[in-house]
Amino acid sequence: MRYFLIIFGAVFFMSSCSEEQIKEPASKATPTLVQVSVIDALLQGFYDGFMSLDELKSYGGYGIGTFHALDGEMIVLNDTVFQVRADGDVYLPADNETTPFAAVTPYLADTSYVLNNVDFTFFDENFNTYFPTPNIFYLVLLKGQFSYVHTRSVPAQVKPYPPLADVTVNQPEFEFENVYGDIVGFYCPAYAKGINVTGFHLHFLDKNRQKGGHIIDFTLESGTMELGYLLDYRLILPSGGDFYGGDFTIDRSDELEEVEGGTN
């Protein structure tokens, strides 16, 4: 009996030690938000893709963006890239297709909440209840039954590419009622102005992978919200092309405001 207690004690001691050893590095590992180009490049009409979807997915399985020539809205969910084109249908683009603007991160959920009957404005009005600070980046994942979802997509463009605000004047919009699905997106802090969309930028994909798009409005009837706190940010820029000749000295906040209900 005494040996049993000693052995039991030793095993218990060892297992609690190894748990500590495993936990410590994990708690210090911060997932990286990897972003392709900047929002002010997209606003100027720089729609040439320069990173393959294959490479994009290597940086993380969750995120949003658009495609070469602005050919629709991108939703990256569980390592799969979905494309909501201007016809409203959902496509699975090939890995060698490219993106001119996107952001992805590996999945993580630092916090999770159950939500009932909340709309888009709820998150602004109750920000401090759910988000510990407005000054970091967040991965935002919503899943559940939506009583209403209002989205848009963007049609593929041909050169010379028009600025984004000209494209979104005629954007196709879609409204869905009583649909189950996922919202994926990011919250970016105010100081990210010019680099990404500040505040919330969210895309929707229904459970059957048949409808979605860039979120203009929604009401989540019942579901969950998971947040990942993102403290590590990596920006990957084009190595030439339109980007090198772009004018980034102009404040494009008003243009962004026009396209938000919203951006890509």
Ligand SMILES: [Zn+2]
């Ligand atoms: Zn968007």
